[in-house]
Amino acid sequence: MGQLTGGVAHDFNNLLTPIVGTLDMLQRRGVGGEREQRLISGAMQSAERAKTLVQRLLAFARRQPLQTxxxxxxxxxxxxxxxxxxxxxxxxxxxxxxxxxxxxxxxxxxxxxxxxxxxxxxxxxxxxxxxxxxxxxxxxxxxxxxxxxxxxxxxxxxxxxxxxxxxxxxxxxxxxxxxxxxxxxxxxxxxxxxxxxxxxxxxxxxxxxxxxxxxxxxxxxxxxRSAAEPTAALRIVEASEPRLSRGTALLVDDEELVRASTAYMLAELGYRVIEAASGEEAMQLVANREPFDLLVTDHLMPGINGTDLARVVRTSRPGIGILLVSGYAERDGLDPELPRLTKPFRKSELAASLAQLRGES
Structure with missing residues (x-):
C-alpha cells in the first residue's frame, strides 16, 4: 500500500510541477484583468491544496523528503x-x-x-x-x-x-x-x-x-532526543530579478512539461538553458564538453538517474553547481550531500535554492 501510494504521489507531483510553475508565472506577470487574476489565484489555491494532499500521501507512504x-x-x-x-x-x-x-x-x-x-x-x-x-x-x-x-x-x-x-x-x-x-x-x-x-x-x-x-x-x-543544539532558522527572501546573465544551466528531466516550466523559470532567473530529456542525453553533452555552469537534474529517471549523473559531473567538472530535483524521498541511490529541491515548486523556491548554491543570503 505504501509503495502504491508513494508511486501515485510521485506521478502526481510531476503533474503538479508545471501547473504550479505556470500559475505562479501568470500571477507574477499580472496576466489579464481583475477577473482573470482572481481565477488564476483560485487555481493556485487549489494547486496548493493538491500539493498538501500529496505531502500527506507521501507521509503515509514514508517517502516524503525530510530535512532532519x-x-x-x-x-x-x-x-x-x-x-x-x-x-x-x-x-x-x-x-x-x-x-x-x-x-x-x-x-x-x-x-x-x-x-x-x-x-x-x-x-x-x-x-x-x-x-x-x-x-x-x-x-x-x-x-x-x-x-x-x-x-x-x-x-x-x-x-x-x-x-x-x-x-x-x-x-x-x-x-x-x-x-x-x-x-x-x-x-x-x-x-x-x-x-x-x-x-x-x-x-x-x-x-x-x-x-x-x-x-x-x-x-x-x-x-x-538530539545531542546537538537546535539550529538557527534560515531567512529565505525572494530573489530579485537578475540584470546580468547567470551563465548556462544544463536542465535534465524526462517529463517534457516539467522540463518546459523549469526551463522558463531558469531563463527568467538569468540562465541560458540547455535541455536534456534523459541522463544518457546529458552524459553525451558532458562527454562532448558542452559548457555549462549549473546542473539542475531530476533524480528519478529511466536509465541513469539524477544522482549518478550528478556524481559524474562533480568528478569530471569540479566547481559546477548541482541541484537535485526530487518528487519524493527515494531512498535508493540518493546522495545526502547534494542540495535538493522538492517538486512541485515556484520560481521563488527555485531561486532560493540556487542562491544557497551560490552562497548568497
Whole structure:
C-alpha cells in the first residue's frame, strides 16, 4: 500500500510541477484583468491544496523528503500558539505547556508544524460545542514495556489532548488507517493521523493514541532526543530579478512539461538553458564538453538517474553547481550531500535554492 501510494504521489507531483510553475508565472506577470487574476489565484489555491494532499500521501507512504535537524519543540509549540488558536476558533481554548531548556528533538521542523496543525484541527473537530486543547512537550524515559514500543531511551513527547467526544475501541483501532474518517463525506481526507503516523516512523519515533467515548483523546508523538543544539532558522527572501546573465544551466528531466516550466523559470532567473530529456542525453553533452555552469537534474529517471549523473559531473567538472530535483524521498541511490529541491515548486523556491548554491543570503 505504501509503495502504491508513494508511486501515485510521485506521478502526481510531476503533474503538479508545471501547473504550479505556470500559475505562479501568470500571477507574477499580472496576466489579464481583475477577473482573470482572481481565477488564476483560485487555481493556485487549489494547486496548493493538491500539493498538501500529496505531502500527506507521501507521509503515509514514508517517502516524503525530510530535512532532519535538532528542533526545539517548546519554541516550535510556543511560536505556533497564535496560529493554532486562530485556526481552532473562539469556542476552543488552547493551553500550551512547553517548559524551556528541554533537549532538542531530531525532526523536520516544517513537517512537524504541519503534523501539529493536523492534530489540532482533528481535536477541534471532535469538540463541536467547544472545549480545551492542551498541547504539551516533555522529556520522558521509555523502557521496553512502554506503550510507544520504542527502544529504551530518552524521548521527547509532543502531546495534543482534547476534551472532545473521544473514540470507541473500533474507531481507535482504525484511527491511523489512510482515508479512514468519521467526519462525513467531503469533510476530511482521512489522511491527517496517517500522515503523522508516517512522519513519526520516518523519524524513528512513534505515535500513540489514548481515547475513550466522552473522555476526549490524547495523541502523543514520540521523537528521538538530539545531542546537538537546535539550529538557527534560515531567512529565505525572494530573489530579485537578475540584470546580468547567470551563465548556462544544463536542465535534465524526462517529463517534457516539467522540463518546459523549469526551463522558463531558469531563463527568467538569468540562465541560458540547455535541455536534456534523459541522463544518457546529458552524459553525451558532458562527454562532448558542452559548457555549462549549473546542473539542475531530476533524480528519478529511466536509465541513469539524477544522482549518478550528478556524481559524474562533480568528478569530471569540479566547481559546477548541482541541484537535485526530487518528487519524493527515494531512498535508493540518493546522495545526502547534494542540495535538493522538492517538486512541485515556484520560481521563488527555485531561486532560493540556487542562491544557497551560490552562497548568497
Amino acid at each position: 535537524e535538532p528542533v526545539d519543540l517548546a519554541k516550535l509549540v510556543g511560536d505556533m500558539g497564535d496560529l493554532l488558536a486562530s485556526t481552532t476558533g473562539p469556542q476552543i481554548r488552547v493551553v500550551v505547556d512547553a517548559p524551556e531548556h528541554l533537549p532538542a528533538a531530531i525532526a523536520d521542523q516544517n513537517q512537524l508544524e504541519m503534523a501539529l496543525l493536523n492534530l489540532s484541527v482533528n481535536a477541534r473537530d471532535a469538540m463541536l460545542e467547544g472545549g480545551t486543547i492542551r498541547i504539551s512537550v516533555s522529556l520522558e524515559v521509555v523502557d521496553e514495556s512502554h506503550r510507544c514500543k520504542l527502544p529504551a531511551d530518552h524521548y521527547l513527547c509532543l502531546c495534543v489532548a482534547d476534551t472532545g467526544t473521544g473514540m470507541d475501541a473500533a474507531t481507535l483501532a482504525r484511527a491511523v488507517e489512510p482515508f479512514f474518517s468519521t467526519k462525513g463525506v467531503g469533510k476530511g481526507t482521512g489522511l491527517g493521523l496517517s500522515m503523522v503516523h508516517g512522519l513519526a516512523s520516518q523519524l524513528n519515533g512513534a505515535l500513540t493514541i489514548q481515547s475513550s467515548p466522552g473522555l476526549g483523546t490524547s495523541v502523543e508523538l514520540w521523537l528521538p
